[in-house]
Amino acid sequence: MKLKVLDFSRVLAGPVCAMVLGDLGADVIKVERPDGGDETRHWGPPFAADGESAYFLSANRNKKSIALDLSHGSDRKLALELIKEADVVLDNFLPGALSRLGLDVSQLLDEFPDLIWCTITGFGASSRRPGYDFVIQAECGWMAITGEREGSPMKVGVALADVLAGKDAAIAILSTVAGRARGSLSASERRINITLADSARAALVNVAQNVLVSGVDALRWGNAHPNLVPYQLFDAADRPFVIAVGSDAQWRSCARALGLDSMAEDESLRTNAARVQRRELVVGSITVRVATMPAQHWLDRLSAAGVPCGLVKSVAEALEGTDADARTGVAPSVPGSVRLAPPHLDEHGAAIRTLGWRAFGR
Numbered sequence: 001m002k003l004k005v006l007d008f009s010r011v012l013a014g015p016v017c018a019m020v021l022g023d024l025g026a027d028v029i030k031v032e033r034p035d036g037g038d039e040t041r042h043w044g045p046p047f048a049a050d051g052e053s054a055y056f057l058s059a060n061r062n063k064k065s066i067a068l069d070l071s072h073g074s075d076r077k078l079a080l081e082l083i084k085e086a087d088v089v090l091d092n093f094l095p096g097a098l099s100r101l102g103l104d105v106s107q108l109l110d111e112f113p114d115l116i117w118c119t120i121t122g123f124g125a126s127s128r129r130p131g132y133d134f135v136i137q138a139e140c141g142w143m144a145i146t147g148e149r150e151g152s153p154m155k156v157g158v159a160l161a162d163v164l165a166g167k168d169a170a171i172a173i174l175s176t177v178a179g180r181a182r183g184s185l186s187a188s189e190r191r192i193n194i195t196l197a198d199s200a201r202a203a204l205v206n207v208a209q210n211v212l213v214s215g216v217d218a219l220r221w222g223n224a225h226p227n228l229v230p231y232q233l234f235d236a237a238d239r240p241f242v243i244a245v246g247s248d249a250q251w252r253s254c255a256r257a258l259g260l261d262s263m264a265e266d267e268s269l270r271t272n273a274a275r276v277q278r279r280e281l282v283v284g285s286i287t288v289r290v291a292t293m294p295a296q297h298w299l300d301r302l303s304a305a306g307v308p309c310g311l312v313k314s315v316a317e318a319l320e321g322t323d324a325d326a327r328t329g330v331a332p333s334v335p336g337s338v339r340l341a342p343p344h345l346d347e348h349g350a351a352i353r354t355l356g357w358r359a360f361g362r
Contacts, residue, residue: 022062
């Protein structure tokens with residue numbers, strides 16, 4: 001049975017969640033405001049030839065779109081009819097907004113005992129603060145640990161808190177669907193709340209644990225690693241590349257591949273803990289050595305020795321040879337498929353108004 005997902009969300013976290021579910025085969029109806037729809041439709045340039053922004057295209061494939069004004073009785077009635085047959089409803093409204101529009105989530109969960117409702121917010125159901133990724137990155141520790149040691153705090157280059165929250169929401173929804181299949185769930189068990197702040201803090205993983213265990217706050221390490229050496233960016237004669245040594249055996253292979261045989265045999269550098277203590281010596285020696293030859297020379301030697309390494313590629317280089325498409329985006333990262341291009345605003349409105357969920361052809 002295909003899941004039926006009614007998506008009231010907009011911008012990025014919610015749309016990513018709904019897109020992941022759509023990639024996995026769900027039928028997704030994206031509900032948008034008639035006056036412009038999802039605001040990311042206008043977040044550009046760049047814009048595609050049909051006027052859709054690249055930003056919107058990145059998170060909205062495998063959906064059909066209908067424009068509804070929930071303040072109007074007839075549109076609200078249609079929304080309720082769609083909710084009645086849906087498996088999952090997804091939203092990212094601020095607290096109280098849905099109630100003011102005539103949609104009482106608690107009442108709907110009681111009325112429809114199979115319905116799952118997931119809300120994504122920035123800071124939780126009791127906060128009216130808008131959830132913007134940049135603010136989340138600032139307040140949840142990410143910027144404090146990103147950037148050069150002596151530089152300013154820096155955000156991650158992608159709105160990653162949004163993306164993680166969207167994927168967390170998809171996981172929580174699928175877990176609840178699985179629970180529902182095993183037996184009836186209470187309304188509270190079918191009510192999911194995901195916050196960008198919680199997702200961002202959880203994503204600190206080992207960095208947070210370092211602070212909890214040591215009692216010492218985390219620092220910015222630039223392109224180095226607080227716990228592993230060598231594990232960072234190096235400049236070859238022509239371009240930058242990375243070496244990521246994760247074990248003592250890899251360290252010995254790395255040193256030999258770089259022609260630093262004496263360091264490979266040095267007992268004072270045998271363990272990672274020792275190398276962390278002598279970071280400047282290890283990193284300094286590698287820095288001088290790799291600057292003498294092109295990056296590919298070192299990658300060939302390191303790869304042959306089984307040492308994790310890689311070029312620093314541009315986004316265009318990273319997409320070369322993949323199934324990425326200018327209309328439907330980067331291929332699904334889950335075992336899914338691209339069935340529908342991102343919709344124009346209200347592209348399927350007439351069909352959905354007439355057929356409801358049967359607009360998907362079932």
